[in-house]
Amino acid sequence: MTKYEFLVKIRPGRQKQEIKREVEAESEKHAEEKLLAEIGSEHGISRGQIELEELE
Numbered sequence: 001m002t003k004y005e006f007l008v009k010i011r012p013g014r015q016k017q018e019i020k021r022e023v024e025a026e027s028e029k030h031a032e033e034k035l036l037a038e039i040g041s042e043h044g045i046s047r048g049q050i051e052l053e054e055l056e
Contacts, residue, residue, distance in 0.1 A: 001024045001025060001026055002024070002025065002026070002027075002031075003022055003023070003024050004022070004023050004024075004025060004028060004031040004054060005020065005021070005022050005054070005055040005056075006020070006021050006022075006023065006031070006032075006035055006052050006053060006054055006055060007019075007020055007052075007053045007055055008020070008021055008035065008039055008050065008051070008052055008053075009050070009051040009052075009053070010039060010043060010045060010049060010050050010051075011045070011049045012043055012044075012045050012049065019039075020055070021035060021038075021039075023035050023038075028054065032052055035052065036050055036052070
């Protein structure tokens with residue numbers, strides 16, 4: 001599995017928050033899906049309130 005690092009921008013309210021996260025996954029698509037599920041669950045927000053940007 002490969003490690004992918006993302007800058008995650010979330011909007012739980014009116015303010016945006018930025019979080020850096022690393023995820024291990026088989027592909028970039030799987031990493032994005034895994035991260036969206038984790039962040040949404042942790043913060044109680046929908047996928048529409050989450051923006052992902054891959055860091056290299």
